[in-house]
Amino acid sequence: MEVRPWHREDRRHWVIARRSIRWPDQISYYIAYCPAETTLDELIRIAGSRWAVEECFQTAKGECRLDDYQVRRYPGWHRHITLAMAAHACLTVLKAREADAGKAETDPPSSYPLPSPNSDA
Incomplete structure (x- = not known):
């Protein structure tokens, strides 16, 4: 309405x-x-999409200390939030890469790589 x-x-x-x-x-x-x-x-x-954002903030509070700030002015708060969210994004990417690497180790390769022309093999 x-x-x-x-x-x-x-x-x-x-x-x-x-x-x-x-x-x-x-x-x-x-x-x-x-x-x-x-x-x-x-x-x-x-x-x-609000719930996905809420979950992201809850995870960032636990892993990146998002809620541990003691600032008196907006610039300090903004810097803390920006740094915590950047750290959370980095951790999320690293976790996704680790999951992909673990999957790659357990799945058989679809084809074997060809040796490069400069290799001794």
Whole structure:
């Protein structure tokens, strides 16, 4: 449902209600502020991605100390958050590479590499 339609011509405010499939009596509400041309499908997709973002922040809190900051001004907070999220991204990539390497060690190769022309073999 659109709210405050008089605010700006190029922006819209929406209230989105989402009912859980697993627990139909639980309803989540979102307030969205978006460009006027944003479709309802886009709003729903973005609202649904919230849980992935929440999980990312929870993991970063545990692994990268995202929530351990004691700053008094925005620049210090921003630097801490940026560094913690960069560390989390690095750890995620390393974990994915390790999983791929483990898979590669257990799977038989599809073909054997040919020796290079400069090799002694």
